[in-house]
Amino acid sequence: MKVLAIDDSVKALKLLTNSITEVRPSAQVFPFSKPSELLAFAKETPCDIAFLDIQIWGMNGLEVAKGLKEINPKINIIFVTAYSQYAREAFELRPSGYILKPVMKEAVEREIENLRHPINQKTTAHIYVQTFGNFEVFSYGTPLKFNRSKTKELFAYLIDRNGAAVNINELCAVLWENERDTENLKAYLRKLISDLRKTLKKIGAEDIIVKQYKNIAILPEKIICDSYGFIKGDTACVNAYGGQYMNQYSWAEVPRWKFDGIK
Numbered sequence: 001m002k003v004l005a006i007d008d009s010v011k012a013l014k015l016l017t018n019s020i021t022e023v024r025p026s027a028q029v030f031p032f033s034k035p036s037e038l039l040a041f042a043k044e045t046p047c048d049i050a051f052l053d054i055q056i057w058g059m060n061g062l063e064v065a066k067g068l069k070e071i072n073p074k075i076n077i078i079f080v081t082a083y084s085q086y087a088r089e090a091f092e093l094r095p096s097g098y099i100l101k102p103v104m105k106e107a108v109e110r111e112i113e114n115l116r117h118p119i120n121q122k123t124t125a126h127i128y129v130q131t132f133g134n135f136e137v138f139s140y141g142t143p144l145k146f147n148r149s150k151t152k153e154l155f156a157y158l159i160d161r162n163g164a165a166v167n168i169n170e171l172c173a174v175l176w177e178n179e180r181d182t183e184n185l186k187a188y189l190r191k192l193i194s195d196l197r198k199t200l201k202k203i204g205a206e207d208i209i210v211k212q213y214k215n216i217a218i219l220p221e222k223i224i225c226d227s228y229g230f231i232k233g234d235t236a237c238v239n240a241y242g243g244q245y246m247n248q249y250s251w252a253e254v255p256r257w258k259f260d261g262i263k
Contacts, residue, residue: 001027001119001224004042006064007053007080008033012101016051016080019105023112025232026224035059039067047075048119049096049112054081065095074117125224127205129159132226135246139203150175151195156246158209158218159225165215174251227255 003020007013010033017031030047032038035056042050050068052061065077076096080103097111122128123141130136135156137144146152157174158166171189172181179185193216200206208222220228227245229237246252 001049001121002045002047002124003027003029004032004038004047004050004052004068005029006032006035006038006051006056006061008057009053012053012103016103016108019103019108020051022105023109024234026229026234026237028221035064035067038064039071042068042071042075046072046124048117048124049076049078049115051078051080051099051108054079076115076117076119078111121224126203127208127223129223129225131156131159131246132241133244134248135159135252139205144199144203146199147195148192151192151199153249154189154192155196155218156249157251158216159223159227160246160252161217162228162231163217163220165210165212165217168214171216177251 001024003024005013005016005020007016013031013033017029020027020029030038030041030045032041036059038050050065052064052068054061056064061079061081065079068075068077078097078099079095080099080101082101094116096116097114099107099111120141122130122138126139128138128141130138135152137152137155146155153175154171157171168186168189169181172185175189176185193211197206197209197211200209205222208219210217210219226237226240230241245255
């Protein structure tokens with residue numbers, strides 16, 4: 001879930017973004033104080049929700065809403081204001097909701113739970129990773145095709161590591177648990193790493209892989225993942241977990257977070 005937030009008051013903007021993050025820990029929140037910067041960002045980055053202060057210096061929130069609707073007619077607009085007299089004019093733009101200041105997390109939760117345009121992160125996220133049940137990867141709702149099954153498993157293990165760096169020896173031991181660690185095996189693993197990076201590059205997501213000498217990792221903040229949301233306490237992700245995790249892989253029989261005391 002990608003969320004825009006704008007307010008020309010630093011204190012009010014911080015309160016708003018903190019409330020959103022508290023209600024939806026897995027959401028990516030992009031705060032702005034200038035309407036022009038928010039609109040420019042929205043043109044390049046598809047977002048699901050926009051929390052807009054109505055009284056903003058330079059351009060009011062109603063004008064910003066009109067601009068956002070031109071960019072993305074399905075974006076959920078939630079107006080935030082200290083003045084109830086704007087309600088009638090605001091609702092002519094068919095927003096998703098309306099919050100009076102000071103912003104309370106309960107109000108944010110209510111509006112996110114009752115969006116005009118429901119969000120399906122599997123279809124809206126650049127990279128959506130499904131770990132509950134079978135491991136699958138989607139780019140804007142389209143399954144990502146891997147040239148080799150081992151390339152897909154390599155990516156699955158990096159996702160399981162949640163940003164922790166993994167070295168070549170560990171990867172060989174996990175991906176080929178019954179085979180000897182040889183130079184030929186390491187050479188093949190390097191081919192898989194190259195294959196993974198090429199696969200991600202085709203969809204413009206090669207920057208989620210970080211490789212340094214003999215270590216490799218992913219950047220979790222660039223990925224929407226059901227298990228990452230679960231770990232952060234996202235209600236939808238917690239409810240989605242049915243006890244199955246990356247069913248294809250023996251090394252994933254027990255989710256890693258259970259070793260960390262998360263149930």
